[in-house]
Amino acid sequence: MLTARNGNLCAVADTLHLSADPVDLTAALVDVPSVSGDEAELADLVERSLREQAPHLEVVRSGNSVLARTNLGRAERVVFAGHLDTVPINDNMPSRREGDVLHGCGTVDMKGGDAVMLHLAATLREPRHDLTFVFYDCEEIEASRNGLGRVERDLPEWLRGGLAIVCEPSDGVVEAGCQGTIRVEVRTTGRRAHTARGWMGENAVHAMGEVLRRLQAHETRVVEIDGCTYREGLQAVKITGGVAGNVVPDECVLTVNHRFAPDRSPAEAEAHLREVFAGFDLVVTDFAAGALPGLSAPVAKELVAATGGTPVGKLGWTDVARFAALGIPAVNFGPGDPTLAHTQQENVPVSQITGCVDVLRRFLA
Known part of the structure; x- marks a missing residue:
């Protein structure tokens, strides 16, 4: 098979060697x-x-999502989820290995996690919990x-379980739950x-100064839930206004993003913003609920014990929130430093890939 890569035609294998070294599997992905x-x-x-190398799994296809699961009749089921897509390539393909570090687009977000899932899917023939693996498309673009949303609509039974593990990059530690997010527009108007006769108008851009002062004075809330710390954020991310170089502007719009702890609902986060910006016109343009840690579930405790580490709160939004909305405890656990996601410098220590496999094998075998 040939595929275009950075303007060149390169050979791509017709199959992935799922039982081989998960680091090599990451590079192949x-x-x-x-x-x-x-x-x-x-x-x-x-x-x-999966069909060729994992005959013990039931495999189905939904668009460009691939789902596989065991049906062993175990008392509990664990759902693994990982997206196959990446952000646009930024002169960081093909993969390359330098010593103990693997570089390339998606090594962090999140083909390292996909490789962990694929390796476990093929090699864990008798897990102590039934397992579901969901490899899905279009995570990096509009919701x-x-x-995963399509799978939820069309194949909801495939997302049911006692614990969901989203293998997003988490530096190899359990990141529990996730923040919620809400985006609003604050608008000021003038005349x-x-x-040359500015005193005859009312400058809407000048009026936005009070909104910016409130933002600057806002105190960030830090919340601890089940031993996990979530630090909220409130930031101006865009401002527009102005008509022409010789006209007093009659409108200014400030876009604000609020990342809120999962003990708040989107409605409570909106109420907080309306309090912060009282007296100004505010319109909600986008929101997504967060997810509580969910670490009290017995199977989640088993995972934490297998890691031998201390869980931390997820600063950011991930698809764990989709599982939480279904009433399923969910955590993030995968190789790679999340601060490198979407950067040209994406890279992952190979020890984190193999380390995640070892932890999950200990948890499941």
Whole structure:
């Protein structure tokens, strides 16, 4: 099979060696481009490899999402989820290994996690819990196209379990729950006038100064839930206003993003913002609920014990929130430093890939 890569045609294997070194498996996944909306080639490869090398699994396809599961009749089921897509390639393909570090687009977000899942899917023939693996598309773009949402609508039974593990990069530690997010527009209005006679108008941009002062004075809330710390954030992310170089502007719009701890609902987060910006016009443009840690579930405690470490709160939003909304405890656990996600410098220590496999094997075997 040939595929275009950085302007060149390169050979891509017809199958993935799922039982081999998960580091090599990560490199093989990275070397198949799968920018959001263009995951078909990688999804075909994943599906074909699972069908050929993991006959103990039931495998189905949903668009460019591939799902596989055991049906052993175990008392509990663990659901693993990982997205196949990446952000646009930024001169960081194909993969390359330098010593004990693997570089390339998606090594962190999140083909290292996908490799961990695929390796376990093929090699864990008798896990003590039933397992479901969901490899889905379009996570890095608008939520309406997220493949996990399509699976939830079309194949809801495939997402049921006692614990969901989203293998997003977490530096190899359990990141519990996630923050919620809400985006609002704060608007000020004025009256146009010629700048030569500015006193005859009302400057909407100047009026936004009070909003900015409130933002600057806002005190960040830090919340501890089940031993996990969540630090909230409130930031101006965009401002627009102005008509022409000689006109007093009659409108200014400030976009604000609020990351809130999972003990608040989106409605409570909105109420907080309306209090902060009392007296100003505010419109909600986007929101997503967070997810509580869910560490009290027995199977989650088993995972934490297998890691031998201390869970931390997830600063950011991930698809654990989708599972939490279904009433399923969910955590993030995967290789890679999340601060490197989406950067040209994406890289992952190979020890984190193998370390995550070892932890999850200890948890499940």
